[in-house]
Structure formats: C-alpha cells, structure tokens
Amino acid sequence: METVRLFNQSTLQIQDCGAKGRGVVTTVVIPARTVIDISPILLFPSEEYSTHGQYTQLDHYTYRWKGGMALALGLGSMFNHSSTPNVGFQRDIDNGLIRYSTLREIQVGEELCISYGPNLWFPDVEDSQDKNNSSGGGTTEGDVSDSEDETAESFFSRIQFSDDDDYDHSN
Numbered sequence: 209m210e211t212v213r214l215f216n217q218s219t220l221q222i223q224d225c226g227a228k229g230r231g232v233v234t235t236v237v238i239p240a241r242t243v244i245d246i247s248p249i250l251l252f253p254s255e256e257y258s259t260h261g262q263y264t265q266l267d268h269y270t271y272r273w274k275g276g277m278a279l280a281l282g283l284g285s286m287f288n289h290s291s292t293p294n295v296g297f298q299r300d301i302d303n304g305l306i307r308y309s310t311l312r313e314i315q316v317g318e319e320l321c322i323s324y325g326p327n328l329w330f331p332d333v334e335d336s337q338d339k340n341n342s343s344g345g346g347t348t349e350g351d352v353s354d355s356e357d358e359t360a361e362s363f364f365s366r367i368q369f370s371d372d373d374d375y376d377h378s379n
C-alpha cells in the first residue's frame with residue numbers, strides 16, 4: 209500500500225446527539241468538498257463475519273467491503289445517518305481506507321452525518337422531527353434537514369458497501 213497522511217481532527221468533537229447516541233460535530237465552519245477524515249479499516253473475512261460478527265455490536269458499525277465486512281477505525285464509525293447527508297465517503301480498497309468529504313459548507317455546531325442508504329435498522333430521528341415540523345413542532349439537536357445535496361445509495365450493512373453500489377459524493 210502507499211503511505212497516506214492522516215488528519216488532525218482537533219476541530220471536530222464527539223458529543224451526545226440525543227436519540228442517535230454519540231455523533232460528530234464541528235467547532236468551525238468547514239468549506240464544501242473538504243476531506244475531513246481518513247479512516248483505516250479492519251477487515252473481517254466474509255465467513256468469520258457471518259459466523260460471529262453479525263451477531264455482535266459490530267453489525268451496527270461495519271461496512272460491506274471486498275472480501276467481507278469492514279470496521280472503520282476512527283471517525284468513520286461515529287457518523288450518524290441523515291437522509292440529507294452533509295458528508296459523503298469513498299472507499300479506497302487498495303489502501304484499506306475510507307475517505308470522508310463535506311458535501312456542502314457546514315456551520316459551527318452542526319452534526320456531520322452520512323447516509324446509510326434506504327434500509328435502516330432503527331427508527332430515524334429525522335423522521336419524527338419531520339413529523340413534528342409539519343405539525344408545528346420545532347427542530348432538535350443534530351437536525352441537518354436543510355442540506356441541498358443529493359441522496360445516497362446504500363451504505364451501512366447495516367453500513368452497506370458492496371462492489372457495485374459504491375457511494376461517492378466526493379466528485
């Protein structure tokens with residue numbers, strides 16, 4: 209593999225994002241199309257994953273990957289889901305990495321979210337926020353519903369990542 213320089217993430221923080229659990233929030237304005245993280249992955253071969261991993265907490269975090277399932281080591285495992293994500297990602301199979309980039313300018317205090325795709329395994333808090341909004345309710349922490357960017361293809365394997373449905377908003 210090639211040598212890849214990683215990132216100083218001192219402007220990002222992990223914090224409580226209510227019903228979503230922990231999430232990643234920025235403390236500075238981040239321009240659109242900025243690479244914000246490069247997460248090395250830990251690969252679980254398909255057979256090992258189907259025998260063990262899928263029955264564990266890992267199944268909430270792993271991405272489909274060539275030859276098995278991958279756990280992103282670093283921020284890649286901490287991004288929550290939004291159907292209007294402000295962060296996209298691109299896998300780098302050769303180097304065993306996932307690169308995450310902003311899809312639009314992100315403001316101070318906003319949560320950074322990716323899209324897990326259409327097949328969620330949990331109730332999306334954004335859905336209940338949308339219902340509250342349409343009935344006159346307010347937004348809650350972590351709302352990123354004003355994104356102007358496109359929607360995603362499937363992601364988690366819950367983070368689904370297959371050979372032919374790679375999701376890449378970085379171009």
Ligand SMILES: C[S@@+](CC[C@H](N)C(=O)[O-])C[C@H]1O[C@@H](n2cnc3c(N)ncnc32)[C@H](O)[C@@H]1O
Nearest residue numbers: 228229230268269285286287288289331332333
């Ligand atoms: C990859 S983890 C993200 C980090 C996680 N919040 C944590 O604290 O470890 C995926 C899990 O986060 C939660 N989650 C992510 N996005 C969510 C959303 N939009 N609504 C509700 N729960 C969400 C779900 O419990 C999901 O299984």
